Amino acid sequence: MNKNNSFVFIPTMLMVTRIFLTMMILFPLASQADLVIANAWIKNLPPTVPVRAAYMNISNTGQEAVCIVSFSSEKFSNIALHETIMNDGMMHMQQVTDLTIAPNQQIILEPGGMHLMMQANEPTRPG
Numbered sequence: 001m002n003k004n005n006s007f008v009f010i011p012t013m014l015m016v017t018r019i020f021l022t023m024m025i026l027f028p029l030a031s032q033a034d035l036v037i038a039n040a041w042i043k044n045l046p047p048t049v050p051v052r053a054a055y056m057n058i059s060n061t062g063q064e065a066v067c068i069v070s071f072s073s074e075k076f077s078n079i080a081l082h083e084t085i086m087n088d089g090m091m092h093m094q095q096v097t098d099l100t101i102a103p104n105q106q107i108i109l110e111p112g113g114m115h116l117m118m119q120a121n122e123p124t125r126p127g
Helices: 021-032
Strands: 035-043 051-060 066-068 076-087 090-096 099-101 106-109 115-120
Touching: 051 099, 099 106
Parallel strands: none
Antiparallel strands: 035 051, 051 106, 051 115, 066 099, 076 090, 076 115
């Protein structure tokens, strides 16, 4: 089993843009394991907001479970996996310390569910 530790201001803020920087976060991990990253995107926010949430689908196409224990990127720091949970009638984010993906399983990181929280090292831009 492979357990590598490698995961412009827009006037209309509801607009989302697929940003390939997200792919850079998990590419080293995916290249060493049977992981496929698809539909990765980050919501556009004003450049003065350094914290971003990233969403994507992560599929394990291998025959063994894969456990992701950390994420890294040249473009982002302090990357952590979070899940949104309801506690006492309030929505909260809770950090997930590891993510095990069974063979042939897909995990979906999406708004209101699991997602990556990360600090941009420099302003991000669409593209």
